[in-house]
Amino acid sequence: MTQRQSTPPVTALPDVIATAHARSQSVGLRASEAPDFHPLRRPALRELVERNHALYAHALPVMETLYAQIVDTQSMVLLTDNEGVILHSFGDSDFVEKANRVALRAGVSWAESDRGTNAIGTALVDGQPTVIHADEHFLHANRILTCSCAPIADPFGRTIGALDVSGDTRGFHKHTLALVRMSAQMIENVIFANQFADAIRIHFHARAEFIGTLFEGLAAFTPDGRFLSANRSALFQLGRPLAILQTQTFSELFGMALPALLNHTTYKPGECTTLMLPSGVRVIARGEYAAGAQRAFRGPAEGGFDTAARAARRARPANAPAQDVTFATLDTGDAQMSTVLRRVEKVRGRDIPILVLGQTGTGKEWLARAIHNDSPRREAPFVAVNCASLPDTLIEAELFGYEEGAFTGAKKRGSVGKIVQADGGTLFLDEIGDMPLAQQVRLMRVLQERNVVPLGGTRAIPVDLRIVCATHRNLRAMIEAGTFRDDLYYRINGLVVTLPTLCERTDLAALIARMLDLQRDCDAIPTRVSGAVLERFQRCRWPGNLRQMANVLRTAAIMAEGEDEIGLEHLPDDFLQDCDAVPKENRVSPTMLPSHGASETPGNMQDWQAALIEQTLARNEGNVSATARELGLARNTVYRYLRQRRTH
Template sequence: MILSHQHVDEIRRIAAGHAPAAGTPDSLIHRSWHRCVNTHGLDPAQSFGPRVESPTRLRESRERIEEYLQVARGGMEQLFKRVSDLGYVLLLTDADGVTVDYIGNDSWGKDAQRAGLYLGANWKEEIAGTNGIGTCIYEQAALTCHRDDHFYTGNVGLSCNTAPLFHPDGKLMGVLDVSALAMPNARESQHLALHLTTLYGQMIEDANFVRHFRDHWILRLATSWALVDVLGDMMLAFDSDGVLAGASTGARKWLSGLALQGGDDAPIEGRHLTDVFRCSMDDIWRLARSSNVMDRALLSAFDHQSYFGSVVAPRMRSAASSAAGPRDVTDAAPALAPASPALERLAGDDKQMRALQDQARRLANKRINILIQGETGTGKEVFAKALHESSTRHDKPFVAVNCASIPESLIESELFGYTAGTFTGARSRGMKGLIVQAHGGTLFLDEIGDMPLHLQTRLLRVLSEHEVLPLGADRPIRVELTVIAASHRDLRQLIAAGSFREDLYYRLCGATLPLPALRDRRDLGYLIELILREEAEHLDTRAYIADEALELLERYEWPGNVRQLRNVLRFGLALSDGEGIYPEHLPPEVTAPPVLLLLPPASGAVPAVSVAQSPPARAMTRPPEAERLLAALQEHRWNITAVAAQAGQNRTTIYRQMKRFGIVSPTQLPPEGERS
């Protein structure tokens, strides 16, 4: 009785805001005591009797979460095998604290029922005061409520270990509870029980997550390659386009700390995997196809950490995901995401190109014509060929036609072919046209904007009727192909000028893929390394580029894009005899120093330097961005790498900003007498 009074007095003292005495329960329990008295209006001196809900209420709750119950029961049975000899019973509640499932020893039945450790008992904190289940629901965290942690003196003999269970949408589903009627006084005696409760709670959650998203792809993530297939630390569910549909509890907590685009409050659902990982979808699909646990690749995330991953294929297809028709799960990964090393190798960590690669992968096997737009030299044909090689047509022909390079008098016969004797000088057996040669594969029409108008009409018929009529022929030839067109010109402007057919444009641009100019990309270093590796293989050497030469290449604007970059590197390799490329091995247009104009310095600032090609009015203006960049450069003693790291950008971007604002390092200035 004395102990009961002491317990009541301690709760009232804590609830009144007094600091807890040394050695008392942790603050989580104290918060609950405070809520019970000040929010719920409970009195710890009152007697407590467990509240048991009606059979109807219990049945309704069980029916509402029937599938969840089936999953949880399996985990509870496994857990009970490990704790039954220690005197524990297991409870499973819904989100309202009502016990919907129970496993215990028959010999404890009456005692457990009197204590409320039974079906239908309501352990909501507003009703039962501080207890493992009710307080777990409030705190949504695993906890131990041991003996006199409980609010009511009638419960101080109980020891409860609880873990919250969350639905795949992040909402609380219920609580897993491991309780005993009598345990030693020391709270430390419950450490193992709490650990097992938390572990099996996660297993139940994960099993329910996999069941819930059985019609989606699931990416498991772990820090250990050996466990990633069976006990992933985190799981992400996604569709065939890589769009997230859900995340496990661990993954939700992790994602909330990544500062992804859209802010922390933006929902996880609807984001893309490439917003989370520094990789393309091709990297994810390779995991799906791998059957060797040793091949579980490291995925680099935007928290600068790497994780081992494995991908689980859908076990069934939902109506939404199977709208295009049923598909055998074993074939799903190759069909949805074919191996595409050709596409993947075209870009490093440039976000624009990664997004473009993912779009191309999704379009590769669709019966849709594609238009690639981009400046001269951006690699339109290379991209088109990579798209073809990534498709199920990869073993069929890829036929490339440059509409600008074939004479107008020959382009019709080259494209459509002709029969024997059609015109003077024709082949005696006639000729199969390029369109027919591409049957079953891909026809690439480069510089489509230069195709003559009368041939545009014939091409339109090919695309609409899937037939080709060779010159001199009486019967058309059936063709099946995908057309990829490309142009550096704006076809809509050509339509307005009357030199390109609008109906042909809409036949060609089922999807438009804009290739960025090299000056707008952030993976110049990757491209340089890739090109050097390719060229070095032909030269049988181990070529490399010196840092000084790399800096010059990063500063250059590249009007000729990737084609010009390849030519510059070939030039450098030739002059260096296949060894390291230094500034003296680069062509003059890359190494020529800019003509300089000095800007009037701001008060107390080191003079900035402007490139002469900049408009004079702009050169005399010092925008805030220029001031900030100049201050950062001066702070880091013109160390471009340090400035880029501070700004979260790469060195190429910093060099381009310097050129834009006319800022030149003091080490690059000519002698003062030579400035003009």
């Protein structure tokens, strides 16, 4: 962005400029007109920003990134609504004064009907990224500018705003429009992901290296495979207009049954597969599905996707925490889990913060809800915040709340924040290890002083709440690295408990029964699994823990609908392949291992079992958990063997 051109560049096509100038004349504008210096008043501008809150919230961090790329080029970044009214801007201080002379500021309309031919207004009329340079502007006053603008569309193709970079004509660079287009596409993709957070989302492209980039196609489907929408890249790759695609299903568009892709996504998360487009082009694809939320999908009109919303609610995962979960419902017979529950019960009703450690999917939120429901605070709110899912730019307002007018785009009546919402009850901070340092400082102050001051406010609001935190990270290592505050750590770890992984638990049968009962939504769904399935489950390593098992059971239960029990034939292929990946010579049934009262077991069998465990322990440098996973055993079984070895 530092290169400058002394001669006017070739920008928009001549017929585009000519047509835009003709439109400007047709509405009665004169090229010699002076700019209008009457922007919206502050209350009206705040109301306009509030009406465009989703656009503003998602665009703001992208605008900051874009501005960092063009800083010191006498330019500014602007966001407008769909009618061309400027909502917000970032600019070089040495250019802002010049921009003000032509009314290039918040609250001013840059629609073609008000400003004549200009990048913002013309891009919104044509629906295309546009550069308007110097004399190409209709109004003489605007010819000091060079402007690059790209419209921003919602997931249904409707223009909701525009992103623009405007600057001094001497600072023109041919790559500016490319930066603006990419930034607009980034905003669209973020809005798309937020709009369809509860849908099945497919990321795809003909080239694997483009998966996870701005150039990937994004398509959203209901749980029963009905097409919802797609981003620009996906529409281009599919080669069909949105209206046609909305009449089609996943299998018609990608040549695969949706359950097959979901199975692959569940058991090989993040791993891509190959799909076939109607054109015959093969694409690399990755599925994504967050079924826990209960929000209904919003279509082009209010209530437009009621059927999809009902389907999403039916697809709620079996491991989603129930409101009435208690210590009793979590105690299903595993010794390690029972120990955790007994320790937590001892501090029931006490103002002692609890820190829950454990791998992703081990049930940390289940435990937090049980702590709340089995406490004197049970009638008050339980408020859960996932610190890893909130952008750094939003977590402060989400947690601490804000007053009216605290920042541009703030809700008209402000927001109380999650901490105040939890007053009298329990605040669960999941993945607290992902909380930014600045917010760690503010949270520490809240925990010390038991009050919170919203952003933009001066009055401290007293709060009475219990704190339960959870993380899968090593907080002590983060303290050493300077990414987690030690004073906050010692404030939240009044009692620390660690949840066992699924492969370490001995209550598999009881867990299966509990999950099947939770997800059973009709009499045709089986309530039990066969002995062969239970045996297969017992030797699985379950890298996804309870969440993975819940997804396996949900799919298998649907496949076994109308049957008495879930059999091996109902289990997803990927899951079976993963289980079978354990070498046969390393598979040991717990019933084959030495146990108390089994002295009549043939000596050669005991010797072989002992040798196998010894070899595996040695290979894993004495790590019992790793040994148990490799052999497909419960960790307690390996411990039992070690105890017997010491007594002989």
